[in-house]
Amino acid sequence: xxSDFVHPDTYPRDAADIAQKLGSIGDSPDAVNLARSxxxxxxxxxxKVFADTREKADDRALLLAAIMLExxxxxxxxxxxxxxxxxxxxxxxxxxxxxxxxxxxxxxVQAEVNGQSATFSHRPGYPGAVLRYVxxxxxxxxxxxxxxxxxxxxxxxLGADHLGEISNLLVRLAxxxxxxSVLDVARSWAASAQGQGRQAAASMLAQAADDxxxxxxTRTRLRAWAGHDAVxxxxxxxxxxxxxxxxxxxxxxxxxxxxxLDRPKRDEAVTAAEDALRAMADDVARLPEVWTAVMSWAxxxxxxxxxxxxxxxxxxxxxxxxxxxxxxxxxxxxxxxDELVAGWCEALSDPLLEEECERLLEAWAQAVADGxxxxxxxxxxxxxxxxxxxxxxxxxxxxxGKAGAxxxxxxxxxxxxxxxxxxxxxxxxxxGNEVGTG
Numbered sequence: 001x002x003s004d005f006v007h008p009d010t011y012p013r014d015a016a017d018i019a020q021k022l023g024s025i026g027d028s029p030d031a032v033n034l035a036r037s038x039x040x041x042x043x044x045x046x047x048k049v050f051a052d053t054r055e056k057a058d059d060r061a062l063l064l065a066a067i068m069l070e071x072x073x074x075x076x077x078x079x080x081x082x083x084x085x086x087x088x089x090x091x092x093x094x095x096x097x098x099x100x101x102x103x104x105x106x107x108x109v110q111a112e113v114n115g116q117s118a119t120f121s122h123r124p125g126y127p128g129a130v131l132r133y134v135x136x137x138x139x140x141x142x143x144x145x146x147x148x149x150x151x152x153x154x155x156x157x158l159g160a161d162h163l164g165e166i167s168n169l170l171v172r173l174a175x176x177x178x179x180x181s182v183l184d185v186a187r188s189w190a191a192s193a194q195g196q197g198r199q200a201a202a203s204m205l206a207q208a209a210d211d212x213x214x215x216x217x218t219r220t221r222l223r224a225w226a227g228h229d230a231v232x233x234x235x236x237x238x239x240x241x242x243x244x245x246x247x248x249x250x251x252x253x254x255x256x257x258x259x260x261l262d263r264p265k266r267d268e269a270v271t272a273a274e275d276a277l278r279a280m281a282d283d284v285a286r287l288p289e290v291w292t293a294v295m296s297w298a299x300x301x302x303x304x305x306x307x308x309x310x311x312x313x314x315x316x317x318x319x320x321x322x323x324x325x326x327x328x329x330x331x332x333x334x335x336x337x338d339e340l341v342a343g344w345c346e347a348l349s350d351p352l353l354e355e356e357c358e359r360l361l362e363a364w365a366q367a368v369a370d371g372x373x374x375x376x377x378x379x380x381x382x383x384x385x386x387x388x389x390x391x392x393x394x395x396x397x398x399x400x401g402k403a404g405a406x407x408x409x410x411x412x413x414x415x416x417x418x419x420x421x422x423x424x425x426x427x428x429x430x431x432g433n434e435v436g437t438g
Contacts, residue, residue, distance in 0.1 A: 042129040049109055050133065061085050063109040064134070064145070066118050067127040068152060070165050073116045074102045080158045084148045131173050142181070150188040153197065163189070163200040171204045175211050180221060183208055190239040191232035191268075198272075201236060202243035209245055219252055226256035231267045234260050238272035246280050253280065254293045261305035264352075274312045281313050281322045291326065295339055298346065310343035311356050316367035323367070327377040337381060344385040348393050357394035362412060369411035379418045386419065 053059045058081065065080035066072075103113040110126060111118045120126050135142060149166065152159035159166060174182035186201035208218040222245075226237035237256045246253035253276070260273040281290045294313065297306035316323045330337035347353050364382070367373045386395060399416060 042123065042126045045110060045123075045126070046129050046133045049130075050137070053109070057085060058087075059105055059109060062105055063111075063130060066106060066109065066111050067120065067130055067169070068149065068159055068166055069118075069162055070127065071117050071119050071121075072158075072162070074106060074113065074118050076158055077106070077118055078102060080152060083152065083158070084145075127169060128172050128176075131169060132176055135173060135177055135179070146182070146185055149185055153185075153189065153200075155192055155197070160196070163196050164203075167200040167204040171207045174208055175214050178213055180208075180214070180217055183218070183221075186240075187232055187236050190236040198239045199243070202240045202245070205236070205240045206243050206245040206248070209240075210248055219249065223252065223256055223259075227259040231269050234263065234269035235272050238269050238276055241276035242272070242279055246276060247283075250280065250286065250289060251293075254290065257309075258293075258297050258300070258302050258305045261308045262302045264304070266352075270308065274308065274318075277309055277312055278315075278319045278322065281319065284325065287322065287325060291339075295343075303346065304350065304352065307343075307347040307350050307353055308356075311347055311353065311360055314340070314343070315360060315363060316372050317363050320367075320372055324373055327373050327381075330377050330381065337377075340381050341384045344381070348385070348395055354394050358397055361394060361398040362409070365411040365415035366409070369414060375418060379415075379422050382415075383419055383422050386423070 049063070050060070053063070061081035061084045062077065064084060065077045069077050069080055100108075106113050106118045110123060111120060112122050134145065149159070149170070151157065153163055153166060154160070170182050170185060174180065183205060186205050189197035189201035192198070205218060205222065208214050209222065211218070222237050222240055225233045228234050228237075238260050241253040241256055257273045257277050260269050261277070263270055277290065277294075281287050291313070294306060294309040297303070297309065313319055314323050314326065326336065326340065330340055348357050361382075364373065364378055368375045368378050386399070398412070399419070
């Protein structure tokens with residue numbers, strides 16, 4: 001019954017995959033039939049189900065809802081099916097009492113109903129086969145189907161708790177059909193305030209980006225989204241760079257983040273890109289690559305991105321380990337100290353970043369007071385920065401105050417004192433030529 005799956009011109013990799021799938025089945029006729037249907041992607045079963053429901057839109061919608069809400073209650077599945085059909089009609093009591101019960105309808109489309117759950121776990125691969133059939137044979141429904149999935153997976157939607165399973169189904173569909181349009185669902189997920197949705201978007205796009213057939217096109221699209229004016233679209237790319245994509249394709253992730261951080265207005269996309277950059281830099285093995293890239297961004301005509309990235313990586317509140325590593329590295333490598341001074345001077349010269357600079361100066365002072373970072377590195381660096389920014393901007397506000405703002409915390413007062421003492425007793429930190437961020 002299974003001998004036709006392997007033939008002389010079968011690739012060894014494909015044969016091994018088939019053998020692995022067959023190796024776990026029993027030798028009963030039912031088990032062998034189940035394995036055959038799974039390997040054939042349930043072709044005959046799916047065709048029969050759709051033939052039997054040709055005039056039954058309600059049952060086809062029920063099937064799609066059951067696939068999306070795997071393991072959920074029949075009542076929720078029915079509600080999701082009605083949502084797909086935009087069915088606002090109230091059925092008469094006669095129709096309700098004389099029609100087939102919900103469990104029977106679900107079983108007719110190959111679901112298994114156990115108490116308060118409906119599942120396809122007994123038919124592995126069947127949900128994906130159904131989606132492929134719908135995508136190919138009922139292509140006019142593609143747009144409405146994706147819009148329904150977006151609505152279903154919104155925060156507090158019926159499918160909000162099924163994002164992981166839905167994400168896997170969609171990325172598999174995109175790969176099988178070589179169709180990037182399936183991945184557009186990630187836009188609504190990434191733009192939502194729902195953390196789980198953003199993670200699902202990142203996971204789905206990262207899987208597609210790593211696929212042999214769809215990967216190049218997905219990575220190209222991500223770079224295009226990163227440079228897009230629309231905040232939601234750029235946010236998608238930033239969220240993807242927070243996950244596995246940045247580990248597998250660090251250079252492409254850094255390119256995406258550079259474009260996003262260079263957006264003129266600080267918005268949700270910029271915030272997401274800052275989170276992604278901090279996540280990359282938190283890997284001690286990856287930090288040198290991240291730091292070198294950030295230092296080069298000004299030369300690539302992305303000065304705002306370079307300045308934002310500098311403030312992001314040196315924040316002792318949001319990135320304490322990264323800030324500590326960079327500052328400690330400056331003790332051993334004068335070039336790193338020079339880069340920190342240059343980074344501060346660049347950021348302080350940008351009117352768009354005044355508030356961020358003021359906040360970071362206070363954060364450095366507090367971090368020194370709390371012992372998070374060492375005064376032996378911070379004070380010499382700020383001492384050199386003062387030379388160019390004593391009388392104006394955020395540094396002046398930090399040192400002498402400004403109208404409408406007060407800097408009276410003990411940490412700030414202590415930092416002012418340490419800078420003044422150093423300026424009175426030491427010529428400052430000399431620059432050097434050594435390189436390193438390890």
